[in-house]
Amino acid sequence: MSVYVRLVASFVALGAGCAAAVIVIDQLRRIFA
Amino acid sequence: MRRVCAVAAVAAGALLLPVAASAHAYLVRTVPAASVTLNVAPHTVALTFDEAVEPRFAIVSVTDADANQEATGSPQRSSANPDTLVVPIKHVPEGWYLVYWRAISVDGHPVQGVFTFAVGPNEGPPPQFAAPHVSETATTTPLLIARWLMFLATMTAIGLFVLRVAIARPLVRRVDGARLRAVSIAFGVASVIGLVAVPAYVEESTAIDSLRSFLSFGALVPLWRTTAFGRGYVDLWICFTLFVGAAVVALWLDKPERRQRSVASLLATAGALVAAAATLALPGVSGHAAQTSPRGWSVVLDWLHLVSGSIWIGGLIGLLVLWLSLPAARRVAGLAVAVPRFSNAAFVSVMVLLATGVGASIIHLPTVDALWLTPYGKTILVKSGILLAAMAVAAVNLLHVKPKLDESRTRVLRATVSTEAVLVAGAIFAAALLSSLAPPPPAFAEEGKAQVRVGPGPVVASVDEAGYKLHVLVAPNKAVAANSFALRITKGGKPVTGASVTLSFAMLDMQMPNQEYQLAETSPGVYTRKAPALVMVGHWGLSFEVTPKGEVPFTALVVDRANG
Numbered sequence: 001m002s003v004y005v006r007l008v009a010s011f012v013a014l015g016a017g018c019a020a021a022v023i024v025i026d027q028l029r030r031i032f033a
Numbered sequence: 034m035r036r037v038c039a040v041a042a043v044a045a046g047a048l049l050l051p052v053a054a055s056a057h058a059y060l061v062r063t064v065p066a067a068s069v070t071l072n073v074a075p076h077t078v079a080l081t082f083d084e085a086v087e088p089r090f091a092i093v094s095v096t097d098a099d100a101n102q103e104a105t106g107s108p109q110r111s112s113a114n115p116d117t118l119v120v121p122i123k124h125v126p127e128g129w130y131l132v133y134w135r136a137i138s139v140d141g142h143p144v145q146g147v148f149t150f151a152v153g154p155n156e157g158p159p160p161q162f163a164a165p166h167v168s169e170t171a172t173t174t175p176l177l178i179a180r181w182l183m184f185l186a187t188m189t190a191i192g193l194f195v196l197r198v199a200i201a202r203p204l205v206r207r208v209d210g211a212r213l214r215a216v217s218i219a220f221g222v223a224s225v226i227g228l229v230a231v232p233a234y235v236e237e238s239t240a241i242d243s244l245r246s247f248l249s250f251g252a253l254v255p256l257w258r259t260t261a262f263g264r265g266y267v268d269l270w271i272c273f274t275l276f277v278g279a280a281v282v283a284l285w286l287d288k289p290e291r292r293q294r295s296v297a298s299l300l301a302t303a304g305a306l307v308a309a310a311a312t313l314a315l316p317g318v319s320g321h322a323a324q325t326s327p328r329g330w331s332v333v334l335d336w337l338h339l340v341s342g343s344i345w346i347g348g349l350i351g352l353l354v355l356w357l358s359l360p361a362a363r364r365v366a367g368l369a370v371a372v373p374r375f376s377n378a379a380f381v382s383v384m385v386l387l388a389t390g391v392g393a394s395i396i397h398l399p400t401v402d403a404l405w406l407t408p409y410g411k412t413i414l415v416k417s418g419i420l421l422a423a424m425a426v427a428a429v430n431l432l433h434v435k436p437k438l439d440e441s442r443t444r445v446l447r448a449t450v451s452t453e454a455v456l457v458a459g460a461i462f463a464a465a466l467l468s469s470l471a472p473p474p475p476a477f478a479e480e481g482k483a484q485v486r487v488g489p490g491p492v493v494a495s496v497d498e499a500g501y502k503l504h505v506l507v508a509p510n511k512a513v514a515a516n517s518f519a520l521r522i523t524k525g526g527k528p529v530t531g532a533s534v535t536l537s538f539a540m541l542d543m544q545m546p547n548q549e550y551q552l553a554e555t556s557p558g559v560y561t562r563k564a565p566a567l568v569m570v571g572h573w574g575l576s577f578e579v580t581p582k583g584e585v586p587f588t589a590l591v592v593d594r595a596n597g
Contacts, residue, residue, distance in 0.1 A: 006286055006297040009301065010296070010297035010299075010300035010304075012278075012282065013280075013300065013301035014279075014301065016275035016276070016278050016279040016308055017275070017276075017279055017303065017304030017307030017308045017311075018307065019308075020312065021308075021310075021311050023311060027264075027314075030261070031318060032328070032329075
């Protein structure tokens with residue numbers, strides 16, 4: 001399998017993690033606002 | 034050692050935290066006021082809370098002595114104050130009226146209560162209203178099971194992922210022919226259950242709150258994000274979905290037969306772990322923890338508690354899967370790699386679980402005796418008992434099985450790990466129940482100051498205070514009934530006349546406005562009042578504030594239990 005496909009997949013997974021973190025940060029912002 | 038110090042620091046920090054106040058929606062004011070007699074019939078009943086409760090999830094009923102409904106519409110938010118719910122009522126004749134209300138707090142917990150008012154001037158004696166059953170929780174069995182499955186599946190999936198990528202990974206290199214495919218499949222099964230259980234839980238919870246059927250998807254789905262609680266669990270679903278996606282990519286990219294991980298594998302694993310951490314933060318962010326001061330500590334403790342619990346339960350189930358999936362010839366060799374590595378992780382997890390559990394209990398309970406006097410406290414005791422039993426089994430693994438793992442001890446390991454997994458799953462069930470109960474309100478702290486505890490049933494009790502002897506009589510001591518309250522005050526055997534006596538009522542099971550009555554001296558040294566003051570079944574703090582003529586005032590607190 002192409003190394004590029006692997007890299008793109010890994011960045012998608014990293015992006016998913018970042019999106020989840022943003023969701024939690026938004027929730028925390030609401031609480032501590 | 035550094036980790037142990039960190040755990041100790043967290044536990045010590047938790048012990049130093051101030052006793053907190055939990056913040057469910059509290060009724061702060063009503064119009065008409067509780068137990069008041071009005072000369073003009075009101076057109077509306079208004080309830081003001083300490084937060085903006087959702088009118089679509091609120092119920093306000095106004096009934097007369099014959100249980101006829103007097104409310105003519107559903108509750109609406111007041112245009113003048115977003116924290117106030119207003120319900121229109123008919124033009125009611127003279128008489129007594131019972132108001133029952135239920136609202137959903139921002140953390141998803143139902144709160145409810147009752148109070149009476151009268152329309153005079155000829156309202157007559159207070160009637161015996163049917164005492165509404167005031168439950169500590171609106172949790173139903175299906176909701177509790179959905180909540181348990183949701184926690185169990187999401188925590189297990191996250192724990193299995195951690196076991197697969199961090200703990201059991203070297204197994205493939207060190208034991209010929211060993212594979213981790215079964216652990217990945219178990220992760221997939223737990224993930225699918227979690228992906229279904231989370232929305233099922235939100236749907237069932239919204240159905241109960243809005244009094245609709247579970248199958249009314251068209252009406253309920255738009256309401257999912259109406260409360261902070263609903264938003265939190267929908268966000269948990271999104272985060273868990275992101276975690277599952279990232280974890281599948283990470284497992285696909287990981288080549289456990291190679292010692293070094295590729296950059297792509299590391300990036301994907303990091304993404305999955307961040308999403309897992311976010312998923313586990315959300316129950317605290319949208320539940321009790323975020324509503325309990327000090328919020329920062331409370332949310333962090335809850336998160337650490339769930340992280341450590343996930344590593345424990347996921348690891349236990351993963352070890353069982355490994356035991357079953359490894360070929361018999363390689364089982365001992367395989368477990369000899371996985372068990373010691375898991376034991377180290379589990380030991381730290383259990384210590385963190387213990388410290389954060391103790392810390393959270395200190396924050397949530399206003400007094401120590403709330404631990405055995407309230408359903409919330411009792412559930413903590415049950416959960417702690419189950420976890421201590423699981424720890425005892427874990428200690429057998431750590432001290433007996435792990436040091437010399439051979440064929441016979443792997444069979445012991447299977448039995449102990451199965452028992453431990455069942456116990457931890459039971460503790461997660463207790464946790465699901467615990468988080469569906471409202472923690473005791475700050476008023477419960479009054480309980481500890483009580484000079485005497487009385488009830489249920491008619492009360493005859495004596496209290497010695499400031500050199501005075503007080504005889505307390507309450508009859509019939511029933512909720513939502515006209516009770517007669519009497520206080521006989523003597524000093525040195527002689528009645529104390531001319532004193533000013535105020536009796537205030539504080540509901541201890543649920544925060545609500547206190548009521549106060551002045552007692553009249555009906556015979557020398559005897560002060561009485563008849564009032565429908567015990568408006569709910571449960572524990573009441575009866576505070577007698579006595580000011581003897583020309584003397585220093587004092588207070589006597591009696592905790593009374595009133596049944597319906």
